[in-house]
Amino acid sequence: MDFAFDQRTEELRSKLLVFMEDHVYPAEPVALAQRAALSSPWETPAVVRELKARARREGLWNLFLPDAEHGAGLTNLQYAPLAEITGRSPQLAPTALNCSAPDTGNMELLAEFATEEQKKQWLVPLLAGEIRSAFAMTEPEVASSDATNVETRIERTGDEYVITGRKWYISGAMSPDCKLFVVMGKTDPDGADPRRQQSMVLVPRDAPGVEVRRAMQVYGYEDHAHGGHAEVTFDRVRVPVTHLVGDEGGGFAIAQARLGPGRIHHCMRLIGMAERAIELMCRRAVARTAFGKPLAAQGVVQNWIADARVTVEQLRLLVLKTAWLMDTVGNRGAHTEIQAIKIATPRAVLKILDDAVQLHGAGGVSQDFPLAELWAAARTLRLADGPDEVHQRSLARRELRAHS
Structure with a gap:
């Protein structure tokens, strides 16, 4: 059994450790000071944008995505020690490398299940770090640890889906850079198989009927670096049926x-x-x-x-x-x-x-x-x-x- 990291992992680890020491740790107090001076706490401090630009230039970008077409092409075993290093500064490092949740999960989802048109519209700008996204599943009215409990309705009307529901602790939703919600709801609430009742649709943040109502705190903290956690309502929000991810019932x-x-x-x-x-x-x-x-x-x-x-x-x-x-x-x-x-x-x-x-x-x-x-x-x-x-x-x- 060989416990050594392979050559590529070692090279990226060495580069990332230097990046952390020279740029990320010194940026921590700077980011706090800049955020305090911003007109909105949800805006991205200048130092974070500088870190992202530098990380991309140095090849420390989208390391999480194993798909070589879209990401670094690393295996889980190769990426794991790099993720550990970023965990030493979780408020800055993952975002700087475009490896921050919930964008990572959404990019993986889009890379695997989205149509080519969906990828062009949403995955490409996410990979470039030009926009951010949110994953809307958790709901305050039900025990969301059981995903079959989700009550948000996604009803088909002609060539559109109509989404109605209330979500909360939707990570990333407070960021002005968040342009996309991946929403999970029920398209077939009376279906025999409770695990085939749910579907996912892509909802632009600026769609009529989408309301980001408030920021949700975690032990008194508001997670500014990751775009916060929000309560969001969807009031008869309409999107084209082409915004469905995968198949109906596949959510x-x-x-x-x-x-x-x-x-x-x-x-x-x-x-x-x-x-x-x-x-x-x-x-x-x-x-x-x-x-x-x-x-x-x-x-x-x-x-x-x-x-x-x-x-x-x-x-x-x-x-x-x-x-x-x-x-x-x-x-x-x-x-x-x-x-x-x-x-x-x-x-x-x-x-x-x-x-x-x-x-x-x-x-x-x-x-x-x-x-x-x-x-x-x-x-x-x-x-x-x-x-x-x-x-x-x-x-x-x-x-x-x-x-x-």
Whole structure:
């Protein structure tokens, strides 16, 4: 078993690490200051646009997309360590590389399922970083962890679909650069198969009847870097039937295909967040003194740091194994491992971040360190892309099936 990265991965890792040190980390305070001075908090700071231009010039662009026609042509195993590095600065690095959710999932969806005309209209500008997009599935009135509960209606009337519904926590929707909603709703609510009732349609943000009502906070934070999370209503919004993605009734299957790669991207970025937390813990521990000796000499602090290192090494191996399986046997073949990393990684990284917050005292919950915001992001990922309990249920059923 060879644990070494291949030559291309090593080359991109080296280039990305330099990009992070020379440009991304120094841009973090600049982006905060520029955003505070903007007329709208949802506008993109100039430094972010500069980072995107530089990343594209340096070949650090669309690394997530395995389709060589549209992206870098990397396998999941090649991209995983790069996603980890971007996780060290989740508010800037993924966006700078055009590798930020929800655009990544939407681009994967369009690349696989869209018509040539749909690709020309939406995928091309997304790949170029000229626009952003949102994925509208979650609804406040139903338990959206079960996608068959979605109540938004997509009704065909002649050559048009009419969309009516209310969505929330629609990531990216607050950004003025967001021009497209990928909307999931029911075209056949009375269908016999509950997983064939849903379809997906492409809805321009400026379509009559689309209303972005408010920004949704996450533990008091508004995710400006990723275009925020919004409550959106669709009031008899009309789009041509040519805006259907795939087939009628194929929405559930498309959603599952879209979420597979996204889950591994999230998990690798989480590991990068944990690595940054460990680094901050070590710096704090050697710089602070309490009760007559450095924090680094306190047994409990040493335990936190040691446990964090062990945890990260375990998680990384599991995620890399999952990436390898996705490349070799496909998402279905990696089903158990995808669920395992989605359960294990956010939980474990939350513990590391919590210890790092504790070590920093009041500073840990302040805006002077990234830890509080990282904690909020990691906690949210125990809900996003399916809550823990859904994955546990499915994973347990698979295990039990072998003994029944």
